[in-house]
Amino acid sequence: xxxxxxxxxxxxxxxxxxxxxxxxxxxxxxxxxxxxxxxxxxxxxxxxxxxxxxxxxxxxxxxxxxxxxxxxxxxxxxxxxxxxxxxxxxxxxxxxxxxxxxxxxxxxxxxxxxxxxxxxxxxxxxxxxxxxxxxxxxxxxxxxxxxxxxxxxxxxxxxxxxxxxxxxxxxxxxxxxxxxxxxxxxxxxxxxxxxxxxxxxxxxxxxxxxxxxxxxxxxxxxxxxxxxxxxxxxxxxxxxxxxxxxxxxxxxxxxxxxxxxxxxxxxxxxxxxxxxxxxxxxxxxxxxxxxxxxxxxxxxxxxxxxxxxxxxxxxxxxxxxxxxxxxxxxxxxxxxxxxxxxxxxxxxxxxxxxxxxxxxxxxxxxxxxxxxxxxxxxxxxxxxxxxxxxxxxxxxxxxxxxxxxxxxxxxxxxxxxxxxxxxxxxxxxxxxxxxxxxxxxxxxxxxxxxxxxxxxxxxxxxxxxxx
Numbered sequence: 317x318x319x320x321x322x323x324x325x326x327x328x329x330x331x332x333x334x335x336x337x338x339x340x341x342x343x344x345x346x347x348x349x350x351x352x353x354x355x356x357x358x359x360x361x362x363x364x365x366x367x368x369x370x371x372x373x374x375x376x377x378x379x380x381x382x383x384x385x386x387x388x389x390x391x392x393x394x395x396x397x398x399x400x401x402x403x404x405x406x407x408x409x410x411x412x413x414x415x416x417x418x419x420x421x422x423x424x425x426x427x428x429x430x431x432x433x434x435x436x437x438x439x440x441x442x443x444x445x446x447x448x449x450x451x452x453x454x455x456x457x458x459x460x461x462x463x464x465x466x467x468x469x470x471x472x473x474x475x476x477x478x479x480x481x482x483x484x485x486x487x488x489x490x491x492x493x494x495x496x497x498x499x500x501x502x503x504x505x506x507x508x509x510x511x512x513x514x515x516x517x518x519x520x521x522x523x524x525x526x527x528x529x530x531x532x533x534x535x536x537x538x539x540x541x542x543x544x545x546x547x548x549x550x551x552x553x554x555x556x557x558x559x560x561x562x563x564x565x566x567x568x569x570x571x572x573x574x575x576x577x578x579x580x581x582x583x584x585x586x587x588x589x590x591x592x593x594x595x596x597x598x599x600x601x602x603x604x605x606x607x608x609x610x611x612x613x614x615x616x617x618x619x620x621x622x623x624x625x626x627x628x629x630x631x632x633x634x635x636x637x638x639x640x641x642x643x644x645x646x647x648x649x650x651x652x653x654x655x656x657x658x659x660x661x662x663x664x665x666x667x668x669x670x671x672x673x674x675x676x677x678x679x680x681x682x683x684x685x686x687x688x689x690x691x692x693x694x695x696x697x698x699x700x701x702x703x704x705x706x707x708x709x710x711x712x713x714x715x716x717x718x719x720x721x722x723x724x725x726x727x728x729x730x731x732x733x734x735x736x737x738x739x740x741x742x743x744x745x746x747x748x749x750x751x752x753x754x755x756x757x758x759x760x761x762x763x764x765x766x767x768x769x770x771x772x773x774x775x776x777x778x779x780x781x782x783x
Contacts, residue, residue: 362574365583367510371569371645372562372587374517377524377594378642379473380559382635383716384595385602387552392544393603397596399549403556404592406729407563409752409762411588413732414566415580416753417442417739422575436571438653439564439727446735455731462723463564463650464701467494469715470643471705476712477635487706494705497643498698501651502690513644520637523630524594530627531601550772557769558720559595562587563728564649647697654693721773729766733759
């Protein structure tokens with residue numbers, strides 16, 4: 317069961333409130349952290365690998381997989397398949413860097429995690445503690461923009477799918493779809509959300525396998541001749557990254573598995589392999605169908621037009637489940653991020669601490685005192701996203717391009733190597749534990765690769781704006 321309430325963080329902030337109004341991050345920029353230290357002590361083993369893998373799969377296989385073939389079709393099967401595999405390896409290294417940094421910070425704090433409480437160190441805090449104020453600010457701006465664009469994309473896409481299913485306007489159906497999962501997380505809690513997410517993920521994978529098997533049986537592989545056009549690959553990179561990213565779950569996974577680095581690494585590897593295989597097969601089938609259907613490359617439209625019994629409903633159900641599971645993972649991590657920031661403000665404020673005492677005398681005020689952070693964070697996350705997704709035309713396509721081309725590459729591609737370089741500088745000379753974050757050549761390679769992706773995207777956008 318996922319339990320990542322921020323009680324431990326609040327207790328820490330209470331003790332430090334009288335000392336400074338500044339975050340402790342700037343004081344620990346040059347701290348020493350060793351991954352060979354004793355694991356974080358927990359009263360009971362937290363979470364399960366199956367639950368963590370389900371979260372990763374559900375977050376990765378989402379609306380991006382529905383838009384991928386349209387972007388990869390100009391490049392062809394071979395170039396797009398190699399590009400997908402390279403991007404997967406790149407993102408896997410970045411994810412392992414993030415969990416190593418997160419667990420290292422947890423161990424530095426030397427926190428004892430009780431059974432009912434778990435500390436979550438957000439990516440913003442990770443950047444601030446390793447890179448200083450500028451790192452925290454950059455991570456905050458990028459992460460907030462990414463979170464909003466992702467939720468906007470999921471909400472808009474769910475509206476499109478539900479419109480075909482129940483003929484309800486996309487803006488209204490997308491609003492109710494997003495609200496449903498928001499209520500599940502806010503009211504049902506993390507235990508119910510974990511169970512629902514695992515069930516939805518299993519159903520989604522089952523439908524995807526059924527669709528792919530039917531496509532192969534009915535000659536869905538036809539039309540895959542040719543070596544492709546490698547010059548068209550860069551245009552597909554943002555959607556590929558958007559389809560494979562799950563890195564916003566890194567802080568949640570570390571808390572969910574109690575800082576057990578071995579189990580976290582296992583979950584990340586296993587959870588990322590499944591979306592990779594699914595994406596490769598889906599891309600091959602969709603490109604094969606598009607080749608035999610006069611270059612129509614939208615996988616949903618293609619599969620809806622073929623005369624296979626039951627496939628129409630299966631594709632719509634799979635699409636809806638893919639968006640729903642992605643929305644759950646993004647909402648979980650984004651809500652936790654806002655809760656942490658609100659806790660920073662509330663526990664560092666003497667006025668808030670004084671006002672908390674009278675509230676304990678009244679039932680309603682006491683209940684509000686316990687839940688106001690969660691409700692406030694939910695409103696800040698969901699309200700703006702729903703407003704944009706229901707009012708802006710073609711919000712899905714625009715949000716996907718921005719999120720994959722800039723936000724994800726910057727936040728999960730450029731920052732992790734920089735954080736690892738700053739945090740583990742001059743350390744691990746005598747450590748007996750292998751860590752990617754200690755390998756300087758690996759940090760340089762993935763960092764430069766991420767910068768190249770961002771620069772290529774900038775050049776592409778400039779070529780469109782300035783032909």
